[in-house]
Structures are given as C-alpha cells and as structure tokens.
Amino acid sequence: MADPQFVRVAERHRAPVAIVIDGRPFQAVAGDTLLTALLLAGARVRVAEFGPGDRAGFCLMGACQDCWVNLADGTRTRACTTPVADGLSVLTA
C-alpha cells in the first residue's frame, strides 16, 4: 500500500476500531471518519469513474462528493462524513 497521506498530529488516545481496507485489517480509532482512516492507511479512496487516476477526497466537508467509496457489502458511502465502525469493510480499487 502507498505511504499514508495523512499524519495524525493530535488526539491519539482514543479507543481502537478495527476496519478492513481492500481485504487487509486496519486499526482506526473512534471518531475517525472513513476518509481519515483510508488516508492514514494509504492515499486512495477510489479510482475515478471518469478518469484519470485515483481520488482521495477534496473538501472533507460533504460538499464536493469526491470521496464516495464502495463498501464490501455492495453499497456506497461518502467517506468524509461516515464514521468508522468495527467491522466496516471497504474496497478502494
């Protein structure tokens, strides 16, 4: 996986939350959004439908809709406004 995009600079002491990114376990913490978790794990949310390249969110406030991501259960969610929850499984490829 690519080097993480985000760097955690504060609020490190929170309860762990176990999610799954592209089949691999990742430990987020309570209060992370799914976008934060994805960008602490790598640098991609999805491959753009209308090219080119990967996308990794843009506005972080629910406005640009750049961060929609596929969940393993076949639904989609807006990563920057979705909190992580134990067992959440996402597919970025």
Added chain:
Amino acid sequence: MSEARIVIVGAGPAGVRAAEALVNHGLAPIVIDEAPAAGGQIYRRPPAGFARPARVLYGFEAAKAQRLHAAFEALRPRLDYRPDTLAWNVSEGSLWTQRSGTIERIPFDRLILCTGAMDRVIPLPGWTLPGAFTLGGAQVALKAQGCAVGRRTVFFGTGPLLYLVAHQIAAAGATVAAVLDTSRARDSWHALAGLVAVPTTALKGAWYQLDLVLRRTPWHRGIRPLAVMGRDRVEGVRFRDANGTEREIACDAVAFGYGLKPETQLAELAGAAFAYDGAGLWLPRVDPAGRLAPNVYAAGDGCGILGADAAELAGRRAGLAVAADLGRTVPPREIAGIERRRSAIRAFRAGLEVAFPTPTELAATLPDATILCRCEGATVGALRTVANHKDAGEINQAKALCRVGMGRCQGRVCGFAACQVLAAARGVSVEAVGRLRAQAPVKPLPLAARLP
C-alpha cells in the same frame, strides 16, 4: 392557537442565533443540520472523546465558539434538533430531509436557510491528484480529526483562510512547506481603510502573517499557481513568482482556495431571485431582514460571504423577522443595534475583498487539458469546444453538451471557474453566461433512501 411550524436549515452561527431569537419569542423551531453536532464550519465540534481544549481548536475565536455552543445547548430543550440530517429539497411549502436512509417531508409555515459556504476553488493542472485538498478541508482534518493532510504541505490561493489554516497546521507541529498568495502586499495597504472598521479581526490576520515570518516559512505574494505536480499523487507545486520566475516546491500535499462561496442550492429551490455580485458570484436576493421568498428567509454566509460574526447577527435578525411576521412584537432598538454592527462588518469585508482579490483571470488562461469538473472528468478544452463550435453561450446549455457541472456535486466546486472559462471563450461578461441551476436532491441521497 396552534403554533406555527418553523424550520431552520443549518446549525452554524446563523442558524443557532436564528433559533435563539425564535425561542426568546416563545417559538420552538425544528433545526436541521447535516453535521453530527452544532457549530457550523468555523465552530465545528470534533467527535465525542476528543481532548483538545477550545483554545487549541479555535484559537482567538475560542470564547465565541464556546458561547455559541453553550447558547445552543441551552436552547436544546426548546428545539426539535435533528443532526445528521440532510435537507435536500424545498418544494410547495415543504422541506424534504433524509436521515440514515429515511426520507421525510416537513411542511413549514416559515423556513430559514442558514446553509453557509464552502471554499471557492479555481482548478489547475493536477488538482485532482490524491493529496490536493481545499483550505477548508485541511482545517477540517486538523480540527475535527487531529490530522495534518500531509507531511509537507504547500498552502496557496488567497484570503484570510490561507493564513489561518497555514498557521494552525504549523502550530500543530506539521510542516508548512510554503504559503503562496496570489494577492500582493500592496493590496493589503490599499485595503486598510476598510479593514480598520473591525481592527481586532485585522490584527489577528496580521498576527498569522507575522507568525509565518517568525517560523521562517517560505512565503510569496503576487504569485500565479501553474500546476500541482505528481504522477500518482501530489509531489510538488509549480508557480510563477511576482518577478515572473517559474519555481517549484516539493511537497506531499497542497491545500488551496480563493475565499468562500455561498451554498445557495436550497435557496434557489425555495424560489430565490439571484443578483450578480460583480465578482463571479450569484447571491440570493434578500431584504435586510433576510426575507428571500414568501415564508422563506435566509441568513449567514449562504447569502454572501461576511464571516461568522455577521452570520450570528444576520441569523438573529432573520429569527426576529420571522417572529415579527408571525405577529410578535420586536423592539426597533434591537434591530437598530444589529444593523449598526452589521454595517461595520460590511466595511471590513469590502476591505478584505481589496486585500485578497480573487484572481478570476486564472480560470480563463488554463490549458485545455486541465480537468475542470472533477466529478465528470470534463476538461477546460471540452467546455471551450462547445462554446466555440456548438454555440453554447449559456452555462446550463454548455453543461448539457460537455457535462461540466453535471456531476454529483452539481457544480459546487467547478461552477465558479466554469463560468469564467465560458465567458472568456465567448468574449462576453461572466454575468452574461448565467448561473448553474440547482436540482433536487441538492446532494446525493443513498440509493436505498425510502419514505418511512
């Protein structure tokens, strides 16, 4: 007498103060907000369990943030507050909402829209690469998630948020690789006459700039951004400095923006008329009390960017207008006090526009291959082609032909620049190409959304 049903959209500074004014007059509004907690953008509250004190989160604005949050908590028992709820349509006297996949129609007697703003964006080559964010986005990452958007971040664009967010990131211990401002130092001097109208705010802005200097952060003014560089993700920024020299700075993230842009989609669906502001934005027309259309009011940055203090005043003013329109007695002195404070802020904001002018010409000079609409992957060249060869002279017509502004965000992000590109290609004024029309739902609904 059955009580009038009043609905407020937005629990930022404007929405909270509107709710407070109504409650003070014995009215109990419904307050809808997409966010999980009240506070809006500037006073956004981090999730439960975060430990940083208000002083760290909100800096100079900590006291105001705490006052607003406390005011809202005190109102809670009198409100029907619905967080995590998207308002996605206004039609025939009803507001349509969606929460956790459940859709609801809320008929209203009065509606107050306090929908706020987002970053004003001008695309450039490379801006869709992972690692490129808005200035506001970089701030959300820090404030609400405790994260820096990169290890070495270049901040560029213009406006107060440029300096504020760079300062906050540096203070949090992450590296600010550079601050690149399209405005020039002399713009600030020309703006002084306006800026002194609210001297404390002007001084805070000056402090953020001084802080950059003290930290020896590379800082350029009068720049023109040329491209965000990188193959698969952000690796640097190329820009032209004030002397005309092209330079590059290596980084792994960029945060950029050129001021803010009001969220006007619901106002439009509610029947607002719009006026061109002369500088690229179309603003919903409201009277001084915030009346927008029959039974619909609006307040705060959603009507034009005046900042958080003005949003609190406008929210209160709109709440009082609803109370008065429902037959409550509102003392004229109270209104006069609000108006006095608002006019000082207007003078200050006019100064900010002079200090940090939006470089609108940037969009018109973008290379054809630049992605303009990041939702649809549509390029600047595609828009120019329909402008020149298909005779599309109006932005909605051009959108239908080349898909710019047709994606999931409804042109929130690219609309500002798209109008500039189209106007330049047609050789007409930006006003003449019109305004991207909003459609319901104003934001995407989950596929499975259903009526209860």
